[in-house]
Each structure stands twice: as structure tokens, then as C-alpha cells.
Amino acid sequence: MGYVAVKGGSDAIHEAKKLVEFYRLKEASSPLEIQQIRSQLRLAVDKVMGEGSLYSPEYAAIALKQSEGEVFEAAFILRAFRTTLRRRFYSEPLNTREMFVKRKISASFREIPGGQILGPTRDYTQRILDTAKATEKIEDIKAFLEQFGALADKDRLQEPRSFDKVIDRLLEEGLLKPVDPREDRTLMDITREAIKFPAPRSARLQMMARAETGGLMTMGYSSMRGFGSVHPTVGELRYGHVAVRVKDPSGRVRYIGHVEVTEVEMISSVSHSKKNAIPQYTIGYGLCFGQNDTKAICMGILDTSMRTEDPTAPANDQEFVLNHTEGIEGMGFTNHLKLPHYVTFQSGLSNIREAIRRNRAKASIGKPFAKDQSGN
Amino acid sequence: MRNRTDDNWLLRVRHLTKIYGEPDEHTLERTGPAHNSNICPETQSIVACAEIGFDLYPGEVLGIVGESGSGKTTVVRMLYFDVEKTSGAAWLRPYRNAAVNYLEESNQKKRFIRNHLMGMVYQNPRDGLNFRFSSGGNIAENLIMAGHMHVGAMRDRSSQLLIKTEVPITRMDDQPGSFSGGMQQRVQISKAIANNPPLLFLDEVTSGLDVSVQARVLDLVRELQRELGIAMIVVSHDLSVIRMLTDRTLVMKHGRIVESGLTDQVLQDPQHEYTQLLVSSQL
């Protein structure tokens, strides 16, 4: 049984691997180009980068191709890849006030400095299935790009594209709750240290920045629907690219490139237990790679909800939110149920059979405190 | 009852104080019965109780009476470690022969004191019982915390206690959720006295119950006290409970003690105007 069975197990997994590749390729359609995935499935790439915790559109595109479009799997591949990389620097904090803004909106004010810029969003389109997409040709694409390019107002191209934030106005007016001096401001690196609870805010934000979008959405949604105490408004949502800088060994700050991020500041009013306390606003912050409105908004909601005192709502409970929105861990553990558990099961069977045997033995003897039908 | 001398007390409390918020140096002066308020006008901090002091002797029953907001429950909660004190001290004779302020001991030592030397019965059974355990399991929890490890012996002890508190032993393996309020309180009492503690706290234990049920529970408490000789601190807003159970009484208002003495004297001949008001309105 020994040797043959080992071959069997090994063989099975090798065959399964070949089969997976077969399923990916069996229609013999033309191979997807990484550039195509990167540019035409941009938002899937952004999601994979965000959950894979690595800013690399090319590698995220490869991962998507390798996993046949399964975003969990692709993010997992990217995370595993990330582990092989050496960390050379920690960047300087990103200054999103410098962001080259592609999209900037606020739900809290009608007019904001620089205006409401919708940017590339499907929010106000009608989601009608466009079957013409099935027969797109490269010529159509080129024609569209030419027409679109002609629309650009060349004089306006030189205008400044970075703007102050909406919350700067609130700050000036003294409407924002000042930073709590007792707040834990430890700057943790969750990829280097296990998170412990209660976690400092830096850890909570990092965990959420690479959390699974659907999981965050569930928790944020629950908070809004009544299983929570936070009633937020979008103070500002921005999407665009930001410069990344690091300090070189001599201490000089150097620009190394830029990344695209979505940033959200959610405004909520704080409830106070003290009488005559000044009502103020608190900001819930969200930031993630690429364009992902849903994730950034829910991060903002949850950042605030995890700082409220009311322990009852699941969205307020840091251990609940952070442990269970970790996509790679969640996918792994839920799926691990597929692993053989027959020994564990056998152990349980043994107990139950014993208990039944004891029960039958007891029924024939009679014992003190045995219950009759009416539970007495 | 023994003679009360200066060295045979069971529990001594001095200057026990609890303030919520951020007080300043005038907060205590600006709150209390003279000001008719617990809240400091300058800092908004709340003085739940301040400068509480008393001695309790073995086998003695002390009552603490007052309305809600008087701070009576806070005193007991601090002595039982449910609430962290702001300042003050308490010494327990059976704990290191009263050599240390036990309120400042480490968490582990506090648990030792709680498990071996004290019992607590809360107004709401949900505070004192674990509703996911059976009533026997609740009692076993206290026995286990005091180091007992024999299930048979623990079940015998639990049966004994349930009989003593008039809970049918056939319900020993049932969860308290299915019991009446009175029976839940009686299970709580069993649990609290499981390890024969020298000191028992009772915090408004009958306030949530029907009047007829109250009487039964109070009778039980009195019986147990007589039989076991446990010292008790009974917190209540109800003077008839105080009259029935206690030897001595503290009257509290807005966080301070306004009157203290033998229960009979305090009730028959109240000195402070607040006590007079209480007595005349209730009895």
C-alpha cells in the first residue's frame, strides 16, 4: 500500500494541474496579452493589486491570466509573490494634496474648490448590456481615440490639477474633532508583525487597505443599514496619481515614481456623552490602490465605526471586522474544509458512539437525576 | 455578635472615592448633598461617591441605603473589583491579615480574593450568572475557581447549596434562562456562597422581583446569614429590606455618607434631614 499510494497522491495532483491548464486553454482561442488585461480589465487589475497588497499592474495582470480571472486566486498569487521581495525602503507619507486628480467629488457640499469632477465613472451611466462590445475592432478603437483627443482643450491642459481638500475648510472653521491625545499612534507594519488587539489605527487602516472588497462592503453596508451607529457622508472622494518618495541612505528625499490611488474622507458627527459638549465632526479615512470607490468608501465608514464605543454592532468590533475581511486568510480557511478530515471525524464518531452506548446502558438501569418526559 | 474592637474587624474601608471624567482640585468641594449634585459644575466630572469609610465586623450585616445616584452600588462594585477605584483603601482581615490595601493588588491576587473571600449577588441575574451554563455549572465555576477538581464532590456541594436555597435539585442541570426571577436569584445566592466566603455583597437583590417573591428571598438571606454567620453588605433603596436584614446602616446621598449607625436607631430616630425624609416617605 505504501509506495503505490504515494504515487497515487502525487499523480493525482499533477494530473489536476494539467487539467487546470487544459481548462484554461481548451478552446484554443488567441492568448490574452498582458497589456490587454492591464488596460482593458483595468479595474480587475486594480482590485487584485489592492488585495494582493502589491502595486504592480503587470504582475497583477499576469496573476489574473494565470487564475482564469478568479480575483481571490490572483490576489493570493500576488501576495505570495510579494513575500519573495526584499523590502528596501519605507516611503515617505504620500501627500494626497499633491495628487494629480482624475476624479474628485463631494457629497457634503454642493460646490467645492476646483468643482465637482466626475472623472471616469460609471455611476451615472445606465447599465444596459452593450452587445456591440462583442464586435469591437481595432479600427473602431483608433477612431474613437482620435475623436476623443480632438475634444481636449489645449489651453486648459496647463491648469493646475492639485487641489486643497474639502476637510481643510472644516479644519479652518474648527468643525473637526481634534486628535485624541490618548489615541494609540504606533506606526505598525502588519506584514512584519502579527496584529494584536486592540490594534493601533495604523494597523487597522493597513489591514483594511488590503482587505477583500466584498468583505469590507458587507461590513460597511451592515453599519449603514442599522447594525451600526455611524451615519456618514462622503466628505471627499479622489482618484488620481500621487508621487512616491523615499529617503536615500544620505537622508535626501527622492522621487521614485507614482501610484494610482482612491482616497476617501467620510464625515460623521460624533455623539457625546457629556452635556454641553461641543458637537463636532470626525473623519473616517480610506485609501486603496487603483480605482475602487466601494473599497475606499467602506474603509472610511469602518474606520469610524471601529472607533465608536458602542460594542454591539459587528461593524464596530475590530476583531470581527479585521479578522474576517482578510480575503486570503478567509478563502484559505473556508476552502481548507476540502482537506481530508477523516481522523478528526473518526475521533468524533468514537465519542458519539460511546455516548449512545452509555445512554442505552443508563436507560436500562435508571439513575438519579434522570429526566422523564416532562423534563422533571 | 462579638465586641467591636479596633483589631477584630473583618473589612475596613477608608476614603473610598470614584470620580468619572477629569476632576480638578475643587471638584469634591463643589459636589455632594450640600450642592444637591454629583456633577462638578466646572469640569463636568461625576463624583459617584467620595470619602466613603466604615468598618465591618465578622458576622455583621451592614446596610447601605440611598436613592439612585447616591453611589451605594458603586461602593460595593469597587470593593468587588467590578469598578476601578479613583482613590481610597480597603483592608480585609483574612487577606494577608489586613496588611495591604487589597484594592491595589495585582489582577491575579484580586481574583484570588474574589474567588476565596467574597461572594456577590447582583440585582440582575444576568450579571451574576452565565446563562450558557447550567445552574450546577454556575456553582461549579466558583468551586473550580477555588481549586476544586472533583465533579462528584462538586455536584454534591451544588445539590447541598440548591437545597439550602430551596431550588429543586432536579433543575441543577438546567440553564437559568428557564427559571423564574426568584429562582435565578436563589441560584445566584448558591453560587455566591459556594466557597463559604466570609463576606457577601448583595446589591438590590430583590428589587427586580414581585413583592411576594421578594419576601421569600429575603427570608432566605436572613436564614443563611444566621446559619452561616457570613458578614454581609446589603445595598438597597428600600428601607424595609434594610430594617429586616441589617444590624448597622449607612445612608448615602449624592455620593456621600450623610448618616450612619445602628439600623434600629437610624430608622427610629434619624438625625440628618435626608434620612428623616427617607424614613417618613417609606416607613
Add this chain to the structure above:
Amino acid sequence: MLTNNKYSNRYNFAFIDESTKKEIRRKLLKAVAIPGHQVPYSSPEMPISRGWGTGGLHVTLAVIGREDIFKIIDQGSDASVNACNLREFVETMTGVRTTFDTAEATLIQTRHRITEEELQEDQIFIYQVPMPEPLRLVEPYEIKTKQMHAEGDYAKMWVYLYESYVRYNGIMLGADYPVKVNGRYIMAPSPIPKWDIPNLDNSKALHLFGAGREKRLYAVPPYCRVEPLEFEDIQFDIEHFSGKSCYRTGYQMAFLDELYFDDYSKHFVINDSNFMDKISSKNFARQHSNKYINALK
């Protein structure tokens, strides 16, 4: 397109980078110094799914050397698919020799079983752990369980066992039965069956536990006291196979797997595949000995 030379050319020995290995080893030393105590660690992501053995893998890869001989089993079998996958990974990343022979191995990684064959002083036994926290049965919050361990406040766990006994006249815990280590910490031994628990006590080998997803390491050093939780009058017992025996060898004194054949007939077979091989080929294998197994004889 970015290129990453390290990734495309070769891997570091044992895949994990050196500073992470150092961190894991330091944490393991701490774990060995405080038997049964859970030590948090960075738990880097691996190309293996969380929940599928990353913790065991971290320990193996941190500890393995070129001269080691590596064995890996899952539910007692070297042949199990996940064990095969992990074996290939370790082989590729280290080039070490692998074996199915328990006696020959220097490092053994396991999912949910201890070998029937007795472990020796020069062996390290590494467990894949799904849930490192034994108190999770009675308390969902880590912030509380951490305090319970720190203060040795285990009453809730004991009451859980009491209630189980009272309801079913027996303690209904099976695999992953909680144990007390060195008289101090309550530990989750991973979902090994009760059959294996007595073999942890006073073992000659070093036992290391890795929970990758939950990011905790812990250890039981050699010759350490490990006691299953039991009351004075309600004692721990291993699984009984009520006189069943292995259909291949007739052997009775080992943990048996229940099998259903195509004709729906039920048979039992020794779970530990290497031990089975040795028994059926009449090769010598010194089995773990403990009072529970001895009582069966």
C-alpha cells in the same frame, strides 16, 4: 515590464528570506522556553493557501538544514494529496532528501496525527495548526483569551468540560483535546486524536506548532509534562475501536481508519501508513508506549 531577478532565477534556500527565518527561529526559541505559550509571529504569505499548512511550513523552512531528512504526513498518510504538494515544495526549495520512513526522518511535518512509531531525541516534530487558541471554545475574543492565559484564569474551560460531562455522561471533545503543558498553560495540541495525546507527555522529541493563518507559534520541549484536562473523578481516555482490527494485518493496537468498500462493507485499517507498511512487512517499529495503550493489551 518589471523583472525580478531573484524570482525568475532562483529562490533563497528554503524559500523564506533569511531575516524572516531568523525571526521565526527566535520566536520558536521563546516558545520552547515557555512551553505551551503562544508567540505571535509575522507569518509571511506562502504560495500555499492559508489554512492548508502555511504555519507548519514556516517552522519547517525556518528550521530545516541541508542534511535533514524530511517526512510529511497528512491524517497519518504520506500519500495524501496535500502532503504530496507540500513535500514537493520543500524538496524544490531545499533539495533535501525526503522519506516515508518515520525512523529515518529528522524532521517530520504533520497534519493532525502523531506517528505510531515512537519519536526519538534527534527528531523534530512539526504540527500544522488550524486554531491555536484552545479557549476559543468558550471565548471568541482574543483580547480576553490573552488575559485569561496571562492570569491562568481557565475556569470557563473547565466548566465547559463539566457541562459536556453532565449532558452526555462523558466529555464530548474529540480531536484537539485541550492539554495543560508544564503545569501552566492550556494548549491546543492541533486536531490530533485523543489516541495521540498521551504521546506528547514526556516525549523524547521536540514538538513545534505553527498556526500560519492565526500567526502563532508554540512548542513542547522534550521530556515536558503534558496532561489532558481531566477532573479527579472524570478521567481522560483515548478512542476505543472495540475489538476491531486492521483488515490487512490483524493489528489492533493502533489508531484505525474506517473504510467503506464498494459493496458497502465496513473495514478498518491502520491509519499511520508507514507504520502499516512496517507491520505488514514484519519490519521492526517501536511503537509509542503509554498507560492507555498498555491498558488495551
